[in-house]
Amino acid sequence: MRIWRALTVPFHMASMMFVIISAVLLALVAPHGLLAALPMLMLISWLFTYGFAMLEHVAHGEADAPVFSHELLHLLAIRPWIQALVCAAGYVLVHYYLDEPASSIVTVLACLILPAWVGLLGIADHLYQAFNPLALWRMLRGMGLYYLAVLALVSVAALIFVLVDALQLWLSVRFALMEVCILACYSVIGAAIFARRLEVGFAARTSPERKEEQETQQRDKERQRAIDEIYEAVNARQYVRATGRLEALLATIDAAHIRADAQTIAAAAVLWRNDPGTAAVLQTLVSWLIAKSHPAEALDVARSALARLPKFALATEPATLALAEAARSMGQPRFAFKVLDNFAQLNPTMPLSARAQALRAECAP
Numbered sequence: 001m002r003i004w005r006a007l008t009v010p011f012h013m014a015s016m017m018f019v020i021i022s023a024v025l026l027a028l029v030a031p032h033g034l035l036a037a038l039p040m041l042m043l044i045s046w047l048f049t050y051g052f053a054m055l056e057h058v059a060h061g062e063a064d065a066p067v068f069s070h071e072l073l074h075l076l077a078i079r080p081w082i083q084a085l086v087c088a089a090g091y092v093l094v095h096y097y098l099d100e101p102a103s104s105i106v107t108v109l110a111c112l113i114l115p116a117w118v119g120l121l122g123i124a125d126h127l128y129q130a131f132n133p134l135a136l137w138r139m140l141r142g143m144g145l146y147y148l149a150v151l152a153l154v155s156v157a158a159l160i161f162v163l164v165d166a167l168q169l170w171l172s173v174r175f176a177l178m179e180v181c182i183l184a185c186y187s188v189i190g191a192a193i194f195a196r197r198l199e200v201g202f203a204a205r206t207s208p209e210r211k212e213e214q215e216t217q218q219r220d221k222e223r224q225r226a227i228d229e230i231y232e233a234v235n236a237r238q239y240v241r242a243t244g245r246l247e248a249l250l251a252t253i254d255a256a257h258i259r260a261d262a263q264t265i266a267a268a269a270v271l272w273r274n275d276p277g278t279a280a281v282l283q284t285l286v287s288w289l290i291a292k293s294h295p296a297e298a299l300d301v302a303r304s305a306l307a308r309l310p311k312f313a314l315a316t317e318p319a320t321l322a323l324a325e326a327a328r329s330m331g332q333p334r335f336a337f338k339v340l341d342n343f344a345q346l347n348p349t350m351p352l353s354a355r356a357q358a359l360r361a362e363c364a365p
Contacts, residue, residue, distance in 0.1 A: 003149050006058055006191030010183040015065035018050055019179045027172035047179055048080035051186035055122040058190030059197075061206035079121055082130070086117075115150050116140045119189040123202055142200030146192045153188045157181040223249065223261060227268050234277030242277060243284045250288050259297050262289060266301045270308040279309055287319045295326030299335070306338065313342035321356050324363070333363035 009015065026043050029036040050068055057066040090110050094103045116139045121130040129135050140147060161181040164174055197204050204210060226249040233242035246265070253261050262285060269281045282305040289298035302323060305312040314320045320343040327336035340360040344352055352360065 003146060003153070003188060003191045003195060005063070006187040007153065007184050009054065009058060009063075009065050009187040010180045012065035014067045015050075015054070015183060018068045019176050019183070022047060023172045023176035023179055026175045027170070030171060030175075045077065045080055047182065048083065049077040051183055052077075052079045052122050054183055055119065055186040055190040055193075058187050059119075059123055059193040059202065059204065061194050061204045078127065082121060082127065083118065087114075112151065113140070115154050115185070115189050116143065116147065118186070119193050122186070122190070123193060139200050143192050143196050144199065146196050150188055150192045154185045157184050157188075219257070222252075223264065227265060230281060231268070231272060234272055234274050234281065237274070237277070239277055239280045243280050246281055246284050247288070250285070258289070258292065258294055262294075262297050262301055266304045270304050275309060279305070279312055282309075282312065283315050286314060286323065287316070290319050290322045290326075295323070296330070298323055299327055299330065299332070302339065303335070306342075311342055311345070313339070313346040317343065317350070317353060317356060321353070321359070324356070324359055328359065328363055334365055337363040337365065 010019070022043050026040065029039040029043075046068075050066075053066045053068075090106075094107050094110075098106060113136070117130065117136060120136055120139045121127070124130045124135075143150065158181070161178050164177040164181070167174065169177075193200060193202055194204055198209075226245060230242045230245050230249075233239070233245060249265075265285055266282065269278050269285075272278045282301060286298050286301050286305070289295075289301060302312070302314075314323060320339055324336040324339045327333070327339060337360060340352065340356055340363070344360070
């Protein structure tokens with residue numbers, strides 16, 4: 001998610017439902033003074049709990065707002081209280097224990113670091129990690145220039161918060177606008193973490209790399225399942241069924257995975273103890289690679305096949321000739337001769353074409 005789009009997350013339906021309900025409740029209880037202390041404490045606690053939920057939700061790559069569930073209604077949710085205690089401790093330190101100019105310097109530094117610390121607190125697996133200076137430094141350094149954008153957007157939200165508080169609006173409307181400003185700050189921090197997830201060391205649930213990893217795992221499972229089915233057919237001496245299942249598997253392979261998948265299939269096939277079945281599978285694989293214009297991969301598989309079956313040959317002369325020509329063009333004339341010679345010995349009643357004979361004679365040792 002682009003960091004500026006994080007500003008729209010508080011306006012999603014789930015977030016707006018929470019904002020409207022909590023703002024109305026705050027407006028109802030706020031005028032009652034001390035009697036309203038506990039209800040207001042609960043509502044404010046839920047607001048910041050939802051803020052941390054939004055931060056984590058956006059940091060994981062989600063584009064919408066999290067649903068406010070009963071799990072977020074816990075009054076003792078720890079992250080908002082830790083944030084409140086740290087901010088209160090900072091206030092006491094600055095106003096009662098430090099003199100000028102130290103108090104001003106500490107205040108400025110604290111305001112600059114606070115968004116990064118809140119982000120660290122929001123994504124930390126263990127809360128003690130939020131108090132690790134090295135983890136905080138990694139967060140600051142990892143965000144890079146994005147952190148300047150975070151500071152700018154948080155500053156704008158804080159300014160709007162102050163201006164709204166001074167406006168003569170209905171109390172519920174003021175509370176709603178102020179809550180949106182607070183939630184926008186959490187959303188922006190989460191978006192910055194997602195954008196710089198690799199640099200800050202955060203594993204997002206829905207990141208492109210996680211999606212690619214899951215797709216790779218799924219591909220590997222499906223490929224292994226197909227190889228197992230091919231092996232079962234080979235073991236049952238049903239070679240036509242085995243090559244048919246292999247062709248079905250090959251039809252699903254895209255160009256980016258041809259080399260890796262071909263190597264995996266060949267590595268499995270050469271371990272099987274059924275020579276005719278192994279030969280049939282490797283013949284199909286090499287012929288498919290040639291048809292797909294991947295001569296280097298075809299040569300690799302053919303080399304593995306010849307190491308396992310010294311008399312290995314392809315089933316057709318066009319495929320054999322294409323493989324031999326690829327071997328000669330890559331400076332492997334002995335291999336080209338072996339490919340053609342094996343085909344000629346496997347098919348003694350099928351004379352080689354003039355082109356194949358000429359290539360065989362040219363590459364003869």
